Amino acid sequence: MTETESSESVWEKMAQVSLDMLCTFDREGRFIHVSKASKSILGYEMQELVGHHYTEFLNPDDSPMTEEITGQVLKGAKMTNFENCFIHREGYLVPLHWSTVWSEEDQAFFAVARDVTERKTSRLKLEESEQRYRSLFENNPDLIFVESKEGLIISVNNSFCDTLNLSKEEVLDLPASVFLPADMISANKMYWEQALLGVRSRFDLELKTNNQQRKVFDVIKFPVAVNGEVIGVQTIAKDITPVIRSFETIQQQAKKLNTIFESITDAFIMLDRDWRLTYINSEAKRLVQLDKERHTGKSLWEVFPEQEGGDFHQNYQRSFDTGQATSFTAYFKERNLWLQVKAFPSPEGISIYFDDVTGQVESRQELEKLSLVASSTDNGVVITNAAGLVEWVNGGFTRMTGYTLEEMYSRMPSDLLRGIETDEEAIYELRQKVSLGLAFSIQLISYRKSGEKFWVSMDITPIYGESGEVNRFIAILKDITFRKEAEADLLKLTQDLYKQNSDLQQFTYIVSHNLRAPVANAMGLATILAKTDKASAQFDNMLSYLGQSVRRLDSLLRDMNTILSIREGKAEPESDEIDLLPIVEQVVSSFQDQLLACGARIRKEMGHGVTVKANKAYLYSVFHNLLSNAIKYRSEERGLEVRIQHVGDSSKGVMVSFSDNGIGFDLERAGGDVFRLYKRFHSERQGRGIGLYLVKAHLEAMGGHVEVTSSVGSGTKFLIYLIK
C-alpha cells in the first residue's frame, strides 16, 4: 500500500465511521460519492444517491437558497455554516448543517452534512418557552414591569399600558417615578433597593387608571437573577380593588346590622358556641350593664359566674341542643330583674333578645298571693282582666259552680253562668258597670255546670294599676239560694196573708153590703105586711116576695160559707162550670122590689148554655154589685134601662157586656181608679166604690177581667171577661 493509498484508505475508514455525511458533488450538483452515514441520516444507501442530483432530495423550499450558496462556493467561497432540509426516505424533513468547498483540481464539491434535527428541536423548544414566557408576561392581567439594575424600566406588559393608559415608549428607559404617585416614589425605591439585595417585598399601591378610577393593587417586587447575579427587578401589581370594595361593603353591612341591633327595643346579645359575647346592643347595656368594649369576646359565664348552670344557661343549652328557638321568663339575680327571653340558635352561636318583665311578674305573683288567700275561702272568687275575661277562679268558685279554672279561663263568667231565668237586664247592667270600671254588687239567678239553678250575690271590685286605669276586677260570689228561698217563702207568706186579709175584707164587705140589701128588703116587706090587709091579694104577693128575700138570704149565707171555707185553706176559689143565665136571673130577682119601685127595664140578651168556669158566690157577687150600682146611680131623668148582653166567646173565654143609662161618671177624672176600694163613700150616694172593687176583685180571682167606659149623663158600660 502506498502512502497515498494508505492515507486514502484511512480517510475511507474515517468516512465510514463518521456520523456526519461526507459527500462529493460534480459541478452540476450530482452526488459523486456519499459516505455510509447517508443511510442513517437520509435512509438511502450510497448507490441510491450516486449519480442523482441533490435537488431530488432537497426540501423544495430550500432550493433557491442552496442554489445561491453553491454558486458562491463555485466562485471560491468556503461555506461552513448553512442549513437546509433534505427529505428522508420516509418522507420527513431532516435539517442538515453543511460545510462545503469547491475543488477546482478535483472538479468536485467536497461537503460535510451534519444532522441537526436534535439541535434544531431544542432550539425550537427554547424559542417556544421564551415565547410562552413572553405571552405570559404580555397577557398577564396583572400589571408587570421590570426595572434594570440602574433603576430604569426595561420592560412593561400590555396590561400595564392598558390600565395606566401609557404606551411602552412613554415609560421605557425611564425611572418608575414617571407613573407612580408622588407618595409612593420613595417607597418603591426602597423596595427596589431591597430587591437588588435579593429580598422580595409586598405592599399595597393605589393608582389612578385610564378612566380616572382609583384602584388598589397588591404589589410584589422581586429580584430577577441569572446565575445567582441580580440583573433586574420585576414588579407584579394585582388589582385588588373588587376585594377591597367587597370588604368595604361587608364593613358597611356590618355597620348597618349594628344599627339594626341597636334599634331593637329589646335588649339583644349574641353568643358564639363557646358562650363568648360577640355582640351587645345598648339596651342590653342599659338593662344588665353588659359593656360592648369590656365584655365582647368574654364568656357570658365569666361575666356572670353565678349564672353558669342556672336557668338561662340550661335554656340556651337546650336551644343549642335541639336547634329550636326558645322563650322563657327567668329571674336574673345579679340585677334583680325578671327577664323574658327569646333565644334563636344558629350554627355560629345564639341570638338572645330579652326584656324586663319584672313589673308583670310581680303583679302576677301578687295575683298568686291574692289567690292563695282567696283559695281558702268558701266564697267563690273570680279575678278577671280589664275586659272582664277570667284570669283566675278559686276552689270556692269551682265548688259553687262546678266550673274549673281551665273551663273558665279567658271567658266571661256571665256567659257560662247565665241561664233561662237569668235577668238579662241585670247582665246588661253588670257589663255596663264593668265597662265603666265601677265597683258594684248584684244578685242574679245563675246556673251550675250541672244545670242546677242557684242565686248568687256578686261583689265586684275594680283593681287599679299604677297609672290609674282598671287592670282587673275581683268578684266575690256568695251562694244566696238559701236566703233567696227564705225571702221567697216570706214573700209567699206575705202574699198569702195579704190574700187572706183581702178575703177577709171581701167577706166583711159581702156581709155588710150584699147581705144588707135582702135584709133591708125583708124588713121593708115585713113592715108593709104588718100594715096590709091579710085578705088582700097584695098581702099574698108581698108574702111571696118576703119568702124570696129570705131564700136569697139563705143562698147568700151559703155562698159565704164557701168563701169562709176558701179562707180556711184553699188558695183558689172553688170553680165550677156555671151556667151564666140563672145567676143573672137570680141577681135580677134579688133586686125585684127595687127594680119594680123605680120602673126599671132589664134586657137580658143571653141564651141558656153560656157557661163559664167560676165560683158561684163570686159570680153572684159580680152581677149583684153591678146591678146594685146601676140602680144606685140611675138617672132621675129617664127610666133605668139595664142591658146584660152576651157579646161573644173567644177560644178561651166568654165576654159579657153590662150597660146602663144612668148618670155615668167622668172616666178621665176617675182614671184608673174606678175599681179602687174607696175609703170615703160617694158624697151623695153610698157604697159605690166598694161594689166596683168587689166586681174587679172577684173577677180577677176567677181569672177574669173587667173594663169600663162611661160618659156623664148617658151611662156606664162594663165589659166582663170570664174564662170558659
Place this chain on the structure above:
Amino acid sequence: MSSLVEATEVDGSERERLERLFGYSITKRYEKVGAFQHIVSMAAHAFGVPVAVVNFVDQEKVLTRSAVGYENLSEVDRRVSICSLAILSDQVTVFEDARQDPCLIGNPFVYGEFGLQFYAAAPLRTHDGFNIGVVAVADRKPRRFTEADVKLLEALAAMVMEELEEGKS
C-alpha cells in the same frame, strides 16, 4: 214600599163611604181614654195579644182612635196600613203568620221595626153596608185565630158601631 191599596181615587162608592165616616163624631185627636178604650183593652186581654186598635180609614190616612200597645202612630198613610186592606172585605181579615203571606211582602209593619206577624181585623160596618174602619188585634209572633175568635172580634166591631150610632143620635 209596597202599596196595599193603590186606588185612593174618590169614586162614587168611596165618596159615599167617606160621607158615612164623616157623619160620625170622629175627631182626629187620639184619645187614650176614649170611647173605645174599654173595647181595645178587652180585646187585647181576651185574645192575649199586645196590640189592639180601633182604626178609621179616611181618604188618605188611617186614623187610630183607640189603641193598646200602639202608642207612637196616630195616623198612617192609607197605602201602607194593613187596615186599609181589611176594610175591602166584609169578613174578618186574618193573617195568622204575616211573613208567610204574599200580600204583605215588603210591608213596613211586617218587615220594619214594628215586626208584625199576626193580624186580625173585623170591619166597622155601617147599617147600610159601608166599611169605615176596623177593630184589629196584632202580635209580634204568629198565632192561631179560631172561628170563635172571629165571632168575638166581629161582636166587638158591632159594639164599636153601636157606640158610634149612640154618639150620633
